[in-house]
Amino acid sequence: MATPGLDELRLNSDPFSNYLLDSAYDEMFHGDRRPRPHYQALHELLLGLPAGEMRRKKQAADASFLNQGITFTVYGREEATERIFPHDLLPRIITSAEWETIERGLAQRITALNLFLKDIYNEGRCLAAGIVPREMIYSCKHFRRQMRGFAAPKGIYVSVMGTDLVRLPDGRFVVLEDNLRVPSGVSYMLTSRQVMKRTFPELFQRTDVRPIDHYAEALLSTLRALAPEGRPEPNIVLLTPGVYNSAYFEHTFLARQMGIELVEGRDLVVHDNVLYMRTTTGLRRVDVIYRRVDDDFIDPLAFRSDSILGVAGLFNAYRAGNVTLANALGTGVADDKALYAYVPKLIRYFLSEDPILDNVETYLLTEPAERRHVLAHLDQYVVKAVGESGGYGMLIGPHSTAEQREEFRVRIEADPRNYIAQPTLMLSRAPCFFDGRVEPRHVDLRPYILCGDKVTIVPGGLTRVALRTGSLVVNSSQGGGSKDTWVLQ
Amino acid sequence: MLSRVADNLYWMSRYLERAEHTARVMGVQLNLMLEQDPRTSDRRWLRTLAALGHSAPAAADAITEHPDPFALARNHALRQVTGGIASARENARQVREQISSEMWEHLNRLFHEVKRIEAAGVWTRQPLDFVSVILESSHLFQGVTDSTMNHGEGWQFIQVGRFIERASATARLLDLYFREFRESLREAMDSGVHMEWIGLLRSCTAFEAYCKVYTADLRPERVAEFLLLNAEFPHSVRFAADSVQRSLDAINEVASSKRSARVAKMAGRLRAGLIFTPLEEIVASLSEFFADIQKQCARIHSAIYEVYITYPIEAAIEA
Numbered sequence: 096m097a098t099p100g101l102d103e104l105r106l107n108s109d110p111f112s113n114y115l116l117d118s119a120y121d122e123m124f125h126g127d128r129r130p131r132p133h134y135q136a137l138h139e140l141l142l143g144l145p146a147g148e149m150r151r152k153k154q155a156a157d158a159s160f161l162n163q164g165i166t167f168t169v170y171g172r173e174e175a176t177e178r179i180f181p182h183d184l185l186p187r188i189i190t191s192a193e194w195e196t197i198e199r200g201l202a203q204r205i206t207a208l209n210l211f212l213k214d215i216y217n218e219g220r221c222l223a224a225g226i227v228p229r230e231m232i233y234s235c236k237h238f239r240r241q242m243r244g245f246a247a248p249k250g251i252y253v254s255v256m257g258t259d260l261v262r263l264p265d266g267r268f269v270v271l272e273d274n275l276r277v278p279s280g281v282s283y284m285l286t287s288r289q290v291m292k293r294t295f296p297e298l299f300q301r302t303d304v305r306p307i308d309h310y311a312e313a314l315l316s317t318l319r320a321l322a323p324e325g326r327p328e329p330n331i332v333l334l335t336p337g338v339y340n341s342a343y344f345e346h347t348f349l350a351r352q353m354g355i356e357l358v359e360g361r362d363l364v365v366h367d368n369v370l371y372m373r374t375t376t377g378l379r380r381v382d383v384i385y386r387r388v389d390d391d392f393i394d395p396l397a398f399r400s401d402s403i404l405g406v407a408g409l410f411n412a413y414r415a416g417n418v419t420l421a422n423a424l425g426t427g428v429a430d431d432k433a434l435y436a437y438v439p440k441l442i443r444y445f446l447s448e449d450p451i452l453d454n455v456e457t458y459l460l461t462e463p464a465e466r467r468h469v470l471a472h473l474d475q476y477v478v479k480a481v482g483e484s485g486g487y488g489m490l491i492g493p494h495s496t497a498e499q500r501e502e503f504r505v506r507i508e509a510d511p512r513n514y515i516a517q518p519t520l521m522l523s524r525a526p527c528f529f530d531g532r533v534e535p536r537h538v539d540l541r542p543y544i545l546c547g548d549k550v551t552i553v554p555g556g557l558t559r560v561a562l563r564t565g566s567l568v569v570n571s572s573q574g575g576g577s578k579d580t581w582v583l584q
Numbered sequence: 585m586l587s588r589v590a591d592n593l594y595w596m597s598r599y600l601e602r603a604e605h606t607a608r609v610m611g612v613q614l615n616l617m618l619e620q621d622p623r624t625s626d627r628r629w630l631r632t633l634a635a636l637g638h639s640a641p642a643a644a645d646a647i648t649e650h651p652d653p654f655a656l657a658r659n660h661a662l663r664q665v666t667g668g669i670a671s672a673r674e675n676a677r678q679v680r681e682q683i684s685s686e687m688w689e690h691l692n693r694l695f696h697e698v699k700r701i702e703a704a705g706v707w708t709r710q711p712l713d714f715v716s717v718i719l720e721s722s723h724l725f726q727g728v729t730d731s732t733m734n735h736g737e738g739w740q741f742i743q744v745g746r747f748i749e750r751a752s753a754t755a756r757l758l759d760l761y762f763r764e765f766r767e768s769l770r771e772a773m774d775s776g777v778h779m780e781w782i783g784l785l786r787s788c789t790a791f792e793a794y795c796k797v798y799t800a801d802l803r804p805e806r807v808a809e810f811l812l813l814n815a816e817f818p819h820s821v822r823f824a825a826d827s828v829q830r831s832l833d834a835i836n837e838v839a840s841s842k843r844s845a846r847v848a849k850m851a852g853r854l855r856a857g858l859i860f861t862p863l864e865e866i867v868a869s870l871s872e873f874f875a876d877i878q879k880q881c882a883r884i885h886s887a888i889y890e891v892y893i894t895y896p897i898e899a900a901i902e903a
Contacts, residue, residue, distance in 0.1 A: 347681040373587040375892040
């Protein structure tokens with residue numbers, strides 16, 4: 096017999112009946128199950144809504160993602176498969192005071208990192224002063240010696256940065272890692288906001304959410320600020336590796352939002368150190384490239400000679416100052432996970448300020464004492480390969496098997512420079528909607544920082560969720576999802 | 585517009601036109617096969633194979649080399665239809681931000697639909713159903729394209745792709761028919777041959793349109809005149825040549841260089857040949873005339889590539 100009333104009953108009775116509160120910081124509740132003031136409106140809404148209504152909203156949101164083709168590609172299965180980005184309905188809310196600290200902290204960080212990059216590729220003052228060991232820089236696989244003696248336009252190496260923040264049990268935000276090469280995910284931030292506006296208009300009305308829609312415009316003016324001298328109307332393009340790249344949707348999305356051409360390597364040609372794109376009306380000069388192709392593949396003459404994604408001669412055109420690449424090449428040296436441990440020192444050295452956002456405690460396995468300690472307690476630490484991203488090449492001690500630990504022990508001893516260890520962090524949890532119930536899941540936060548004439552951070556970012564119960568891994572390639580992030584006025 | 589984008593749009597449209605043409609020709613031949621002498625069947629399928637650009641020779645003596653031309657033609661056509669739609673979609677996928685979302689969604693849906701019905705074996709059991717899905721979707725796609733996309737440079741490349749393919753494929757089809765049924769130009773035709781001429785018209789969706797102009801009185805030279813020279817019928821070679829020239833002129837207006845003017849002139853020449861050559865002259869050397877049309881289409885195609893898509897850098901720098 097059909098019992099349509101049952102679902103309604105379940106949510107109305109208490110959608111929070113399974114809601115786990117423990118030592119982790121909960122974004123919605125105080126320890127005593129009182130909702131935090133900025134989550135009050137959402138809490139009331141959830142108590143009042145029938146489960147059927149929530150389910151309907153979830154379906155509408157999913158359909159909206161599918162129709163817009165908001166998908167990403169997962170590698171490593173038999174064939175790369177296209178999937179919609181898993182998405183949770185409930186927004187993650189951040190107060191204006193919390194955001195103000197994050198904003199200042201990130202602006203400080205990108206400023207210091209740009210000074211650092213300029214320094215190591217030119218004078219090397221911080222190396223001479225012993226702030227960072229030289230071998231740390233020169234052994235980094237993302238260090239590009241081709242960049243030595245070249246100053247990026249206006250000293251901006253990193254113009255787009257995605258920094259991953261996590262919130263510790265005491266409520267502080269700390270920096271987990273920086274992404275300085277080609278950070279992705281911003282299109283999910285923008286499209287999920289559009290979907291949420293359609294799904295929860297009533298909640299938007301009751302909550303003062305700061306807008307993020309100006310991101311594309313801010314990115315465009317950041318890129319425009321980096322145009323070579325004497326090019327008042329710069330031609331700006333987005334360089335994509337092509338349709339098979341996992342972030343291709345994002346590339347088309349951003350190109351459309353900014354109104355610039357989406358180009359592939361084969362559309363571009365360098366002549367006399369000037370970069371052109373092939374158009375039906377002949378060659379047209381290109382001034383700024385927002386590149387979403389990795390360093391290694393950007394120019395087969397300067398880097399990997401087997402690359403077919405890049406443009407032969409692009410690097411020389413870049414060094415000649417005829418075209419700007421954003422981000423610059425060789426920025427990966429500053430998001431090496433071992434170098435990360437030195438960022439607070441770098442902030443003090445270059446800016447003479449104390450870091451506003453702290454780092455996570457990090458063990459450098461090149462130090463014998465630290466290595467011995469970590470190897471003895473591998474089951475308590477998270478071990479990461481320094482040059483990887485996306486959650487690949489990682490050991491999560493408490494969730495690992497003895498064989499996995501043994502495998503990492505061998506790898507660490509063979510190449511200690513390639514690994515760092517951090518204590519297993521208790522990430523904060525935010526409420527998520529699961530088929531009629533609300534349950535907490537671990538989240539992080541990736542704001543996007545733009546740096547051109549000035550530093551711009553749109554209020555919010557991509558909140559990534561570890562959708563599996565208990566999981567701490569939020570990367571989309573590892574089964575994570577996303578949430579809309581609301582920063583309040 | 586980026587050259588690569590023009591290239592993708594051109595081929596998206598060309599592949600789709602090819603799939604549509606293949607499906608229509610197969611549909612007509614399958615229909616004719618049902619009510620005809622089985623002894624002529626092998627010849628029919630070898631002719632169809634040739635019309636669809638397969639390398640098998642159309643001569644009867646090739647039968648020994650191809651024990652089952654029907655199966656061969658059927659497989660070839662299926663590959664050409666499904667492959668054409670997959671390639672059209674792949675081209676569209678690479679320029680998704682350039683075409684309207686309605687176009688992309690329609691093409692994407694068609695691709696998945698074709699994959700589904702192909703897997704269900706519809707092509708062998710109910711080939712005519714398969715054909716009607718393709719024809720309907722292709723017509724719909726053209727409507728969606730015309731009514732949702734800017735009629736700018738990109739749209740013009742879509743037009744060029746479609747009509748070059750159409751002109752060339754129609755000329756090839758006509759050539760094969762006139763070779764095979766040449767004698768009926770002079771003699772009275774029997775009912776079997778009569779059906780074949782109707783088949784030719786149907787392969788170009790031209791039977792009804794022909795009847796409106798000439799009544800159902802079928803005469804080969806009138807069929808030739810109609811499919812070659814009629815200026816108002818969208819599947820005639822003349823109409824295709826008009827469209828190609830119009831679009832290349834529009835593209836040339838944007839580019840306006842000496843080199844781009846040359847391409848537009850080539851299209852003009854094709855069109856002029858169709859307008860000004862007297863019918864008697866065409867009928868006197870039909871085969872050469874059809875071959876010439878195909879050659880000119882190939883030349884226009886190469887010229888488009890040389891001027892707009894894969895031009896050498898030196899040429900562009902000097903210009």
